[in-house]
Structure formats: C-alpha cells, structure tokens
Amino acid sequence: MSFTAFVDGPFWYFSATVFVIGVLWRLVGMLNMGSKTDFSTPRSSGSAAALSINITRFFPRADFWSRIRLQVVAGYLFHVGLFALLFFAAPHIEFYREYVTGFGWVALPEWAFILVSEIAFLGLMLLILHRMLNPVTRAISDRGDYIGSILIFLVMLTGCLALARSHEVLRVTHFFLAELLLVYFPFSALIHTFTFPFSRGFMGAHYGRRGVKV
C-alpha cells in the first residue's frame, strides 16, 4: 500500500475514529465527575451566572486590557481565522462533502480564503511567540501546549504550500499532518475547543452562587 493510499484510507478512518471517540470520552468523563453538593443558601442564581460568564468571558476585563491586549487580539485573529478557514474554505468544503457529510455549502471566495489564512497565521504566530517570550505564559506552558501549537502551525503551513493543488505529495503531507492533529487533539489542551463552555459554566456557577459578579 502506498503512503498516499494509507493516508487517504486506513489512517484517515483511524484518526477520525480516535478524534470522535476521544472527544466524547473526554466530555462524558468531565461531565460525569460532577461536583460536591453545595448546601449553603445561594446568594444568586448559579445557572444565570453560568450562562452569563459564557458571554462575558469573550470580552477582556478593562483592568487587564493593557497587559493582555496582545493575547486577546492575537487570540481572536487566530480563532476566527481558523474557524473561517476550516469550515468555509472551498477545498475544505470539498473534503467534507467527499469524506464526511456528503453535502457541501457556500464557500468563501478565493480572496477571502487567502485573507482569513493570513489572519489565522498572524494570530497563531503571535500567540506561539508570546507563549515563548512572555515569562509568565512560558512558566505555565508545558510541552503539550507547544506540540499542539506547532502541529496546528504545520498543518496550516502545509495547507498553504499545497494551495496550487498541482502536486499530490503536498496535499498528502497536509492531510497526514491534519490526521496526526486529529489523533493528538482529544488528549491535549486543544480539547478546550469543546470544553470551554462547560469550564466557564462551572466557574460561573461556583462564583455566582457566592454572589460574585461574573
């Protein structure tokens, strides 16, 4: 079996399965952990705070703005750019139609596709550099954070190098790295893609019941 056939066939099914089962396993495991029953009389609604914090945490606190503006701006550039790239780039929609959903949807025009790629690259590179150069962020980062960031960067880079779609080897390289990322995803901090509403909600409920404004 050629490497291309392996990447397009067995390894794709393997990585997709690991990704789906892994994410479900992490989510179910986290939700099953539950929390200790709080017998104290709540000062305000935990549920309302859980919902509220999910919105308010999208905006940085004014007190911290001068210190965290780089992370905030770069973070939004990267996440919004990557989301648009993943779900609205024409080659990706073609892929989903062929391999996953069986149907496609409206794609971004070529110029917008390139623009969101630039935005995502800008954001990701600034975030990786900030992680490496800021003493506090560097101190709280572990190997997994770097592996996840570098892997995403390599997936994006190989995707950009394969843009001309003129050489199969470039597409297969991009595809292979994307599959590696799928395998790595559930067991890394990248799982925050799915868990952030729950972790925010937990924190919101915890503090909301104590009357803390979130």
Next chain:
Amino acid sequence: MSLFGLRVSGWQLSTLFLAGLLLFIAFPATAQDKVPASPIMVPNPATDLWRAVRQREGAASGQTQVRGIETGVLIEQRGEAFREYRRRDFIGNAGIFIGVIAGLVLLFYILRGRINIPGGRSGRRIKRFADFERTLHWFTAIVFIFLALTGLTLLFGRFVVLPVFGAEAFGVIASACKEGHNLFGPLFIVAVVLLFIRFAWRNLPSRGDLTWLVKGGGIIGKAHVTAGFFNAGEKIWFWSVMVLGLAVSISGLVLIFPTLGQPRDIMQLALFVHGIAAVLFIAGSFGHIYIGTIGTEGSLESMTTGYVDENWAEAHHDRWHAETVAQAARGADRHASADTTGAVHATTDKA
C-alpha cells in the same frame, strides 16, 4: 499457393513480405553511410510569417475578441529579452553579491572576533525590550527568513535545486515555495507597519549619531563611542528595513495581483525592484544577525529575555544606560519617601 514453383501458405507469404519490408527500411540507412545524399534545402514556408509575428521591427498589436492587456500581441519580444536578462545577468550577479557579503561578514569575524562585554558581566540586568517588542521582532524575523528562503529558492532553484533533486522534486519545491511566498508576503507588510509604529520614534536622528558613524561605531578600533537607546548603526538598519520593506511590499503586491490590469512594463519593473530590494535586504540581514548574535556578547539576550547586562548597556548605549539608572534612582527615591518602612526598592529591573 505456388511461388516460383514452391508451395507456400498465406501466412508464410505475409512473413516474407514483412521481412522484405524491414530489409528495405534497414538497407537505405546503411547505404546512406556509404554514399552521402546531397542535402535538399527546403525553405520553411512559415519562416516569414513567424518572423513577422515576432515583430522584430517593433511592437504591433492585432485585432482580437479577447479583452485585456496585450491580448492582441502574439509574441512580445521585450518579455523574452527581460527573461534572458533576468536569467543571465540578474541571478548571477545577485548570487555573487550575496556570497561576497556573507564572505565579508565571515572575514570580519575572523579578523575582529567577538566583542566581549568590557569588564565582564556585572550580574545586574536592565530591561531593554518589552514583551510585545520582542514578539514583534521575532515575528518579523521568522516571516523574513521564510520569505528569504522561499524567494532564494525561486530565484536560484533552477540552477541549484534542480540539478541536485531532479525535475520532479524541484517542481514540488518550487510550487510550495511560490504559494508560501505569496501567502507570507502580506504578513511581512503587517510586520513592517507594526515595526514602524512601535520603533520609529526611537530611531529618529539624535545628537551623537554622526560622531558614532565617523568613529565606525567603535566596532572598528577600541575607542568608546557614545550612544542612546539605539545607536546610528541600528537606526540605519531600521530605516533600511523600512525603505526596503516598502519596496518589496509594493512591488510584491504588484506581482501577486497580476489581474489588476498593470501593464508588462510595470510588472517587469516590479520584478526587478523586488529582486534588488530583497537581495539587499538579505545581505543586510547578515550584518544584523552577526552583530546581534556571535558578533557581540550579550546582545542576543535583549531579544530573548528582554534584559541586558548593565555593563553591556554602559559599553554600547551609555546615554540610555545613564538615563535608565537616573530614572531608577528617582523611582527609588519616590519609593523611599512613600514607604513607611524606609526600605529602598531596587527598580533597575523594572526600568
């Protein structure tokens, strides 16, 4: 069937015919070796036509239904001439120039060696660059190096990569480099704009710059040369980055969007400017990288940790060092007067 009194079947006759045909084809070839045939000059009836099409007498445009720049021109001689110039003259000279500059930097290192911190390290550190400034510097550096590598591959690949890796691999490498170069190019524009916003005011000419230049920055010889936060050499590099960055950015945008209607002359000019500016940029970066790393002890850490040794600051940027120390002392005085415990805080690290 009977042939010259022999009984032969149909397939035997066919085989005989084919053998005869092969002999007929083979013999004239050997016969030609012995008796050379006189060449017959057959004039190409299309020669005059194509000569006219090539428009040697000057550009001429025909009629066509296709709308666009030069769509009426079948063969544009100036394009071929530019391609020849680029391949024969520009690429060769660019390679020699980059090689010579790299050699000079190496020669300088061999002759001068590393410039150590006078008096060694003091153990006290002074903050020189903020996190954002270092992030911006390394972002620019990474994008620049990526663009330089992909650009040099596109420029010299046909002569360097192709013979080593072969046509198929070179096709893949060239395609990847072209796409990568086009995608990372706009990121470099963002980097240059951010660098300008962040650093321009500190790179304005100031007193002492001319003296610094006259004395060669102290790197040649042993004389101490006074300097502020940035010395004149750093300022020249900064403004070179701005000018060359602007040149590669504008010419790059002209090249990356060929469908915007710019004529051939503009595209050729853009290619020329892009190449010249990029080669100068790469050659200049050798000096910057050299001085910032192995050339000067203690320089690199200003961009890795954000701090420099106090002796380094005093040796290379004495006016900035004096200002920083004075500022720290004023801060300490304020702390001392405001602090009821009377403790004096060391603020050098926070300067």
